[in-house]
Amino acid sequence: MTASNGLFALIVAVAAGFFASNVQRLVGYLRLGRLDDSRWDNVPRRLYNLATIGIFQRKIFRDGIAGPMHAAIFWGFCVLTVGTSEFIVRGIVPTFTLAHYLPQWAYRFYQNSQDLWGALVIGAVAFALWRRLTHRVKRLQGAETHANDPLLILSWIGLLMVTMFLAESFEMVAFPQHASPYYRPLSYALANVLSFVPQDWAAFFRSLNWWSHGLLVLGFLNYLPYSKHLHVVASLPNVYLSNTSGPGQAGVMKYMDLEAETEQFGAKDVEHLSWKSLLDGFACTECGRCTAVCPANTTGKLLSPRKIIVNVRERLEQRALELQTAGSGRETAEGRPLLDGFISEQELWACTTCRACVQECPVSIDQLSVILEMRRNLVLGESRFPEEVMPAFESMEQRGSPWAFDPGERGKWADGLDIPTMAELAERGETADILYFVGCMGSFDDRAKKTTVAFAKIMKAAGVNFAILGREEKCNGDPARRMGNEYLYQMLARENVDTLAKYHVRTIVTACPHCMHQLGNEYPQFGGHYDVIHHSTFIAHLLAQGRVPLREELHAAVSTFTYHDSCYLGRYNQIYDAPRETLKRALPVVHLVEMPRSGDRGLCCGAGGGRMWMEESEGKRINAERAEEALATGAQAVAVACPFCMTMMRDSISSRDESVPVYDIAEVVAERLG
Amino acid sequence: MKLAVCIKRVPDMEGRFKIASSGTGIDEAGLKFDMSDFDGYAAEVAIQITEKLGAGEVTVISLGPDVVQETLRKALSMGAHRAVQLKHDAPVSDGLAIATALAAELKDGGYDLILCGRMAVDTQNRSTGAFVAELLGLPVITAISQLNVDGGVVKARRELEGAYELIECPLPAVVTIDEGIARARYPSLKGIMAAKKKPLEVKPAQVGAVTYQLEKMELPADRAAGRIIGEGKDAVPELVRLLKEEAKVL
Ligand SMILES: Cc1cc2nc3c(=O)[nH]c(=O)nc-3n(C[C@H](O)[C@H](O)[C@H](O)COP(=O)(O)OP(=O)(O)OC[C@H]3O[C@@H](n4cnc5c(N)ncnc54)[C@H](O)[C@@H]3O)c2cc1C
Ligand code: SF4
Ligand code: SF4
Numbered sequence: 001m002t003a004s005n006g007l008f009a010l011i012v013a014v015a016a017g018f019f020a021s022n023v024q025r026l027v028g029y030l031r032l033g034r035l036d037d038s039r040w041d042n043v044p045r046r047l048y049n050l051a052t053i054g055i056f057q058r059k060i061f062r063d064g065i066a067g068p069m070h071a072a073i074f075w076g077f078c079v080l081t082v083g084t085s086e087f088i089v090r091g092i093v094p095t096f097t098l099a100h101y102l103p104q105w106a107y108r109f110y111q112n113s114q115d116l117w118g119a120l121v122i123g124a125v126a127f128a129l130w131r132r133l134t135h136r137v138k139r140l141q142g143a144e145t146h147a148n149d150p151l152l153i154l155s156w157i158g159l160l161m162v163t164m165f166l167a168e169s170f171e172m173v174a175f176p177q178h179a180s181p182y183y184r185p186l187s188y189a190l191a192n193v194l195s196f197v198p199q200d201w202a203a204f205f206r207s208l209n210w211w212s213h214g215l216l217v218l219g220f221l222n223y224l225p226y227s228k229h230l231h232v233v234a235s236l237p238n239v240y241l242s243n244t245s246g247p248g249q250a251g252v253m254k255y256m257d258l259e260a261e262t263e264q265f266g267a268k269d270v271e272h273l274s275w276k277s278l279l280d281g282f283a284c285t286e287c288g289r290c291t292a293v294c295p296a297n298t299t300g301k302l303l304s305p306r307k308i309i310v311n312v313r314e315r316l317e318q319r320a321l322e323l324q325t326a327g328s329g330r331e332t333a334e335g336r337p338l339l340d341g342f343i344s345e346q347e348l349w350a351c352t353t354c355r356a357c358v359q360e361c362p363v364s365i366d367q368l369s370v371i372l373e374m375r376r377n378l379v380l381g382e383s384r385f386p387e388e389v390m391p392a393f394e395s396m397e398q399r400g401s402p403w404a405f406d407p408g409e410r411g412k413w414a415d416g417l418d419i420p421t422m423a424e425l426a427e428r429g430e431t432a433d434i435l436y437f438v439g440c441m442g443s444f445d446d447r448a449k450k451t452t453v454a455f456a457k458i459m460k461a462a463g464v465n466f467a468i469l470g471r472e473e474k475c476n477g478d479p480a481r482r483m484g485n486e487y488l489y490q491m492l493a494r495e496n497v498d499t500l501a502k503y504h505v506r507t508i509v510t511a512c513p514h515c516m517h518q519l520g521n522e523y524p525q526f527g528g529h530y531d532v533i534h535h536s537t538f539i540a541h542l543l544a545q546g547r548v549p550l551r552e553e554l555h556a557a558v559s560t561f562t563y564h565d566s567c568y569l570g571r572y573n574q575i576y577d578a579p580r581e582t583l584k585r586a587l588p589v590v591h592l593v594e595m596p597r598s599g600d601r602g603l604c605c606g607a608g609g610g611r612m613w614m615e616e617s618e619g620k621r622i623n624a625e626r627a628e629e630a631l632a633t634g635a636q637a638v639a640v641a642c643p644f645c646m647t648m649m650r651d652s653i654s655s656r657d658e659s660v661p662v663y664d665i666a667e668v669v670a671e672r673l674g
Numbered sequence: 675m676k677l678a679v680c681i682k683r684v685p686d687m688e689g690r691f692k693i694a695s696s697g698t699g700i701d702e703a704g705l706k707f708d709m710s711d712f713d714g715y716a717a718e719v720a721i722q723i724t725e726k727l728g729a730g731e732v733t734v735i736s737l738g739p740d741v742v743q744e745t746l747r748k749a750l751s752m753g754a755h756r757a758v759q760l761k762h763d764a765p766v767s768d769g770l771a772i773a774t775a776l777a778a779e780l781k782d783g784g785y786d787l788i789l790c791g792r793m794a795v796d797t798q799n800r801s802t803g804a805f806v807a808e809l810l811g812l813p814v815i816t817a818i819s820q821l822n823v824d825g826g827v828v829k830a831r832r833e834l835e836g837a838y839e840l841i842e843c844p845l846p847a848v849v850t851i852d853e854g855i856a857r858a859r860y861p862s863l864k865g866i867m868a869a870k871k872k873p874l875e876v877k878p879a880q881v882g883a884v885t886y887q888l889e890k891m892e893l894p895a896d897r898a899a900g901r902i903i904g905e906g907k908d909a910v911p912e913l914v915r916l917l918k919e920e921a922k923v924l
Contacts, residue, residue, distance in 0.1 A: 265863050380863035390860055398706045404688045408704055487863050
């Protein structure tokens with residue numbers, strides 16, 4: 001070992017130590033969050049996510065330009081890390097080489113891979129720099145981003161590659177006996193170009209580039225913890241630990257123990273968030289994919305899911321110092337908490353809980369859970385919410401519906417349709433196979449009641465043995481839960497679970513995706529386990545079995561439909577095909593045109609997350625944006641599969657083009673009942 | 675400063691009312707009950723006063739059967755400090771009899787300010803607050819829309835048709851609260867948890883002699899369905915004739 005090896009060993013030791021202490025510091029920060037959120041279960045599913053979303057960059061590729069570019073850099077990094085490890089060991093122990101451990105073909109393959117991926121990374125980095133410097137890519141803008149950081153990082157990576165090539169090539173010039181086109185063909189070609197350099201100079205340049213490369217690698221490693229490029233380290237663990245793509249059903253809110261001995265309900269500051277939300281802060285790449293699809297942000301509202309996550313990290317780094325120095329006599333000045341200090345109430349209430357941000361995030365960050373935990377604190381802890389929401393809360397509590405309707409009239413839509421209630425059946429000692437959970441919109445809203453009746457008629461025509469709860473049905477509680485009012489939500493959920501238990505209900509159908517999500521995915525938290533089927537799936541199934549007697553002639557007026565995806569049906573429950581299938585079967589010659597944003601990229605109608613009950617004065621109305629998109633397809637009618645979407649779409653479409661009707665898929669089928 | 679708020683538990687006004695078989699009251703089956711709106715504002719005003727002073731105590735009082743405890747708990751979860759139920763199981767429709775019981779409880783409480791609602795939103799007698807003041811020999815300002823308590827003096831504002839009055843009187847006093855003064859806050863979960871630990875005393879109500887009895891309660895007759903006479907100007911003569919002869923409004 002020479003003096004230079006010794007020096008390098010010393011530098012590696014210091015760099016590794018410094019990096020380790022930074023990692024330890026950051027892990028310590030995570031521990032400031034709530035630790036009652038275990039992610040050590042479901043290893044196979046998590047490994048699958050790691051492979052598909054992490055290694056194979058599934059979500060990155062949703063962007064056709066940045067996708068391949070990032071994948072080249074990422075895969076290049078993976079491949080080159082092997083070379084870099086060898087490089088570092090060899091810097092300390094010059095006789096070390098992987099050639100001793102690998103068969104020749106494998107070693108040759110490995111050497112070739114270093115050269116090829118090095119070149120690809122240079123190409124991708126150059127493209128990325130060019131794109132950032134010459135195009136104002138909209139999603140990369142934003143006050144919360146650290147705009148110079150990516151330029152520094154990209155240049156850094158470029159230099160890493162350049163010094164790697166130069167070190168290799170000058171080595172070949174200085175020691176021609178090492179040169180071979182079969183191992184590193186590109187370096188070999190470069191060496192040929194550089195062959196005019198005298199050998200002793202080449203040796204010097206080799207050393208210069210070798211040292212530069214080594215120092216750049218170690219420097220890079222230690223710059224990461226201070227940069228948004230911490231994602232290089234944090235994103236793979238984050239993808240592994242995330243629940244946003246499973247395990248478990250998407251979008252299920254965490255149960256909250258209201259009897260817990262605590263003064264703090266929900267999150268006012270970073271220490272009230274789960275440690276996993278804090279890790280999200282470290283994993284965020286500031287890529288802006290989330291904000292670019294956020295219906296609130298894109299219609300001019302302040303809310304930006306990226307900012308929410310960037311703020312979590314910023315506040316965590318500040319708060320950690322405060323907490324760590326507390327009581328030490330050297331206290332850091334207290335900053336303002338996450339709520340109000342960084343994130344305003346206005347931002348939090350703008351969210352429609354559409355999950356588009358979560359769906360899009362390439363590193364499986366859960367922006368929504370931060371927003372919802374903060375709403376819980378606002379309502380449960382501080383009683384702060386838009387004042388127009390108060391009547392909805394009070395009415396849910398008083399009348400079991402967010403609108404001030406008489407609970408006694410809940411089953412009134414069924415008058416004269418010969419649909420029994422569970423109570424009536426029980427009195428006769430009978431029961432029904434299926435419970436139709438109608439929901440508040442379907443029971444009280446005049447437009448939605450038409451869907452309710454249409455669906456009931458289809459089931460009757462198909463000979464389905466079903467019943468309703470009538471006045472015993474209560475709001476499923478979703479608006480309360482999404483608006484942070486967990487107390488009210490649990491009250492309603494428990495009442496419904498008790499009612500359903502009374503009639504031993506197993507199978508439930510509903511035309512409301514919010515009811516479906518609650519009963520099927522969130523009621524298990526209260527011991528309610530049911531098979532919940534959305535009417536789109538159920539009708540598609542009945543049609544497929546030929547159980548619905550349809551008239552033969554084709555639908556008279558309308559043949560071109562566009563279908564608007566409901567967030568709670570789509571991104572929460574992955575039902576995209578059934579409603580389209582239902583439409584096609586009901587209208588054999590239907591021409592279904594898709595809006596640019598459809599399927600799992602569908603744009604929210606603007607009603608979710610309790611937005612239905614809030615004013616929308618900031619920016620453009622979300623349903624206006626969606627109506628324009630629907631009308632731009634030239635479709636003659638718009639189909640929906642959710643009563644909330646129905647209201648939002650109908651309001652905005654009828655004010656633009658009276659001639660384009662909005663139908664629920666059940667109405668389209670019922671229209672053709674024989 | 676000690677404040678008392680009289681709170682009545684009333685049925686949800688959005689419900690469908692039916693007359694009970696007795697014919698002198700409503701059928702409570704299926705009805706939801708909550709604090710009368712004006713009493714909610716009164717509780718809010720009282721709580722805000724103690725919050726601003728950083729001192730003082732708000733006592734909420736309700737007369738009625740045990741279910742009123744739920745209403746009292748709600749006031750406690752808004753931030754009132756203690757509650758008293760004046761237990762009385764049979765309904766009383768006489769405001770003076772109620773006021774007598776309330777006054778008996780309030781008399782020795784040492785309250786500086788007693789707040790009632792302008793009226794109970796269900797029966798709307800508008801009498802109890804003023805009766806209480808009279809029975810206690812205290813000044814009363816009714817139906818106020820603004821309130822300021824400063825150095826032993828209440829200053830209040832009352833809305834009139836197109837005008838308003840500003841009234842002052844010394845403490846102790848009774849005020850009855852109109853709308854517009856404050857919105858009752860939505861209890862936070864913290865408040866609900868805290869309310870479970872706050873004192874709620876149950877005492878027998880010393881209801882006064884009943885001075886009148888409710889004889890009979892009836893729902894208004896269903897409105898007759900509308901009639902369409904015709905369309906356009908041809909229908910005008912017939913409309914005028916009907917307005918003159920049948921409706922007798924012209
Ligand atoms: C459906 C129904 C059921 C009833 N059941 C019972 C019963 O079981 N037992 C019973 O004793 N009475 C019962 N009552 C009577 C009721 O409690 C009233 O006190 C009484 O009708 C007084 O008249 P008012 O409500 O119109 O008062 P108003 O004079 O219009 O009320 C003005 C203010 O006086 C105060 N106030 C009025 N009533 C009370 C009260 N009860 N407690 C505290 N403060 C009050 C409030 O501040 C209120 O805003 C019932 C009334 C109704 C409509
Ligand atoms: S859930 Fe939807 S509305 Fe809410 S922040 Fe995410 S994208 Fe925006
Ligand atoms: S949260 Fe995800 S999608 Fe949003 S900026 Fe960060 S990494 Fe990108």
